[in-house]
Amino acid sequence: MVGKNCFAIASDRRLGVQLQTIATDFQRISKIHDRLFIGLSGLATDSQTLYQRLVFRHKLYQLREERDMKPETFASLVSALLYEKRFGPYFCQPVIAGLSDEDKPFICTMDSIGAKELAKDFVVAGTAGESLYGACEAMFKPDMEPDELFETVSQALLSSVDRDCLSGWGGHVYIV
Amino acid sequence: MESIQAKQGLVGPNDPIQRTQLPYVTGTSVVALKYKDGILMAADMGGSYGSTIRYKSVERIKPIGKHSLLGASGEISDFQELLRNLDELILYDNMWDDGNSLGPKELHSYLTRVMYNRRNKFDPLWNSLVLGGVKNGQKYLGMVSMIGVNFEDSHVATGFGNHLARPILRDEWHENLSYEDGVKLLEKCMRVLLYRDRSAVNKLQIAKITEEGTTISQPYALKTFWGFTAFQNPTAGAEGSW
Amino acid sequence: MTKQHPAWSPYDNNGGTCVAIAGADYCVTAADTRMSTGYSILSRDYSKIIKLADKCVMASSGFQADVKALQKLLAARHLIYQHQHNKQMSCPAMGQLLSNTLYYKRFFPYYSFNVLGGLDNEGKGCVYTYDAVGSYERVGYSSQGSGSTLIMPFLDNQLKSPSPLLLPAQDAVTPLSEAEAVDLVKTCFASATERDIYTGDKLEIVVLNKDGIHREYMELRKD
Numbered sequence: 001m002v003g004k005n006c007f008a009i010a011s012d013r014r015l016g017v018q019l020q021t022i023a024t025d026f027q028r029i030s031k032i033h034d035r036l037f038i039g040l041s042g043l044a045t046d047s048q049t050l051y052q053r054l055v056f057r058h059k060l061y062q063l064r065e066e067r068d069m070k071p072e073t074f075a076s077l078v079s080a081l082l083y084e085k086r087f088g089p090y091f092c093q094p095v096i097a098g099l100s101d102e103d104k105p106f107i108c109t110m111d112s113i114g115a116k117e118l119a120k121d122f123v124v125a126g127t128a129g130e131s132l133y134g135a136c137e138a139m140f141k142p143d144m145e146p147d148e149l150f151e152t153v154s155q156a157l158l159s160s161v162d163r164d165c166l167s168g169w170g171g172h173v174y175i176v
Numbered sequence: 177m178e179s180i181q182a183k184q185g186l187v188g189p190n191d192p193i194q195r196t197q198l199p200y201v202t203g204t205s206v207v208a209l210k211y212k213d214g215i216l217m218a219a220d221m222g223g224s225y226g227s228t229i230r231y232k233s234v235e236r237i238k239p240i241g242k243h244s245l246l247g248a249s250g251e252i253s254d255f256q257e258l259l260r261n262l263d264e265l266i267l268y269d270n271m272w273d274d275g276n277s278l279g280p281k282e283l284h285s286y287l288t289r290v291m292y293n294r295r296n297k298f299d300p301l302w303n304s305l306v307l308g309g310v311k312n313g314q315k316y317l318g319m320v321s322m323i324g325v326n327f328e329d330s331h332v333a334t335g336f337g338n339h340l341a342r343p344i345l346r347d348e349w350h351e352n353l354s355y356e357d358g359v360k361l362l363e364k365c366m367r368v369l370l371y372r373d374r375s376a377v378n379k380l381q382i383a384k385i386t387e388e389g390t391t392i393s394q395p396y397a398l399k400t401f402w403g404f405t406a407f408q409n410p411t412a413g414a415e416g417s418w
Numbered sequence: 419m420t421k422q423h424p425a426w427s428p429y430d431n432n433g434g435t436c437v438a439i440a441g442a443d444y445c446v447t448a449a450d451t452r453m454s455t456g457y458s459i460l461s462r463d464y465s466k467i468i469k470l471a472d473k474c475v476m477a478s479s480g481f482q483a484d485v486k487a488l489q490k491l492l493a494a495r496h497l498i499y500q501h502q503h504n505k506q507m508s509c510p511a512m513g514q515l516l517s518n519t520l521y522y523k524r525f526f527p528y529y530s531f532n533v534l535g536g537l538d539n540e541g542k543g544c545v546y547t548y549d550a551v552g553s554y555e556r557v558g559y560s561s562q563g564s565g566s567t568l569i570m571p572f573l574d575n576q577l578k579s580p581s582p583l584l585l586p587a588q589d590a591v592t593p594l595s596e597a598e599a600v601d602l603v604k605t606c607f608a609s610a611t612e613r614d615i616y617t618g619d620k621l622e623i624v625v626l627n628k629d630g631i632h633r634e635y636m637e638l639r640k641d
Contacts, residue, residue, distance in 0.1 A: 130613075134568025135575065137609040159575035163567070198423055292483050295428050296526075302426075319460075323428060324483030327453060327461045338458050 001122040003149035007105040009037045009097040010153045010173040012161045024169040033068040035099040041126035042092030071098025071106035082114030089113050093125040128164035135160045146175050199251040199302040203236045204375045205337030206247035206306045207365045210315050210330045211358035214386035215308035217247045218362040222377035237383045239390040241266045244280040244309035249334040251302035280309025280316035292324030304334035336373040341365035429529050433616025434479030435565035438535035440543030444596045444627040447535035448603045449477040451620040462619040474509040474536035479563030481529035509536030513546040520552030531562040558590035565610035565617040611638045
């Protein structure tokens with residue numbers, strides 16, 4: 001979710017195989033660099049594989065360019081990697097959030113074959129997607145300061161995962 | 177002496193019963209609207225056998241009783257069977273000779289139940305019906321689908337009409353349409369349907385119902401113009417593989 | 419390739435969203451007035467809320483023909499009840515009747531998603547929420563239909579009802595005033611309409627309280 005010169009990215013902590021919970025402290029959100037995060041919901045092996053490939057590609061980029069990737073560039077990279085597997089996709093939906101050099105927030109989500117969805121306000125993904133849409137649509141305000149953004153995102157996340165059997169066990173919230 | 181066959185028709189007691197048929201001869205859209213003095217309804221006279229236009233003089237709008245008009249799209253024979261049932265209903269209602277008669281509201285409600293009960297038997301009447309009428313100064317216009325979905329509105333259209341005609345009606349319809357403007361509006365809808373619905377034919381009837389009674393027009397054709405550049409070279413504006 | 423031929427289904431989904439909120443001495447029931455089939459809109463002004471008894475209204479979404487059949491059946495059963503008992507059915511009684519009626523068609527269900535709103539025998543607001551085959555529960559607030567997944571978490575967040583597992587049982591009615599509840603319902607639908615294509619056109623709100631029944635409307639997005 002986007003705020004004023006900041007963004008928030010949040011997810012729940014449950015890892016499960018259908019109805020069985022495997023772990024309750026799962027990290028779905030990973031850092032690419034200090035101002036760029038990615039959340040990967042879906043099949044955990046695919047998420048981790050994709051994450052490793054993304055980190056690898058980002059490191060190559062850093063070595064060649066001697067700078068960090070812009071969020072927009074990174075989103076295109078994720079999209080391209082996903083579309084490579086068009087007919088045998090990674091079963092995961094990414095959420096990408098980053099801050100540009102001018103502190104302009106960028107958020108984006110994709111389906112499992114890399115169709116980008118850019119939004120100005122908020123993006124959601126995963127099993128509680130529809131609940132999150134409802135909660136965020138009702139709670140979002142433009143240009144929130146970090147504290148208020150944290151509260152809004154946390155409330156939206158908690159009330160949404162409570163209505164989804166496959167999500168829960170608390171959440172991680174990152175404010176950048 | 178009645179034989180088992182006579183009692184049960186061609187289906188024997190142990191034969192599997194077959195219900196869901198296919199539509200054979202079908203009619204396309206019906207469009208209707210409320211206007212100042214009553215209801216106007218339009219339908220073309222095509223009867224399609226699959227994608228072949230097999231019949232060209234099918235009457236798809238009929239008066240029911242004194243106060244109502246019924247228009248149908250879908251399976252023509254189902255519609256005609258329904259008309260026979262309704263004629264009987266009106267007759268039996270008339271035989272009470274109590275001065276009461278079924279109005280459009282009652283008929284619409286009745287049709288709703290007929291369609292819904294047939295779907296419950298998994299043997300639907302394959303039609304979308306439009307019922308319009310005027311009784312005691314009250315205009316009435318409603319629709320029923322093959323599975324019983326029903327509603328009232330100030331303008332309705334079945335099939336393709338819901339996609340092509342209703343947007344025009346939403347734009348241009350108003351409560352105080354005169355008869356002339358109403359007919360013009362319906363003709364505009366029917367012309368769009370004629371251009372874009374392949375099973376439409378250029379021979380239609382427009383029916384009017386008011387407090388005074390029902391009139392159904394003689395079949396007539398619309399003036400058409402096929403010289404639009406978009407018709408002559410439809411792919412001109414479309415870039416890409418097509 | 420086999421030849422294509424027309425097929426039919428005895429069910430359709432005509433969409434729509436319903437919400438009900440119970441307060442200490444009132445009940446707010448609301449639904450949008452759009453009726454759709456697939457990607458087309460059939461009507462922009464179809465009321466999904468009916469009055470079943472003096473202190474009981476039902477809002478229903480799902481398959482319109484089934485909903486209509488259900489409404490007619492309940493109206494008929496209520497008429498018989500009035501003849502036999504010379505009084506209006508209470509909301510809890512209607513709640514049980516609706517459940518039984520839905521379960522009666524367990525193996526060819528009414529494809530309808532209902533919320534029942536009203537006042538109980540003490541004049542307190544009550545809301546019953548159902549699935550298509552008659553499972554039901556008395557709650558403080560509920561939402562059903564195509565936009566329910568968008569609205570429900572927001573209601574949870576705003577109304578935080580006590581867990582039904584608490585002992586002794588806690589009152590489920592919401593702490594809001596009547597005007598606040600009406601405002602909340604409006605907010606819910608404004609949000610749901612943004613994301614659910616089956617919700618829109620107009621919102622119909624029915625408020626039940628000790629003064630009787632009162633209807634109001636709010637315009638929603640039409641696209």
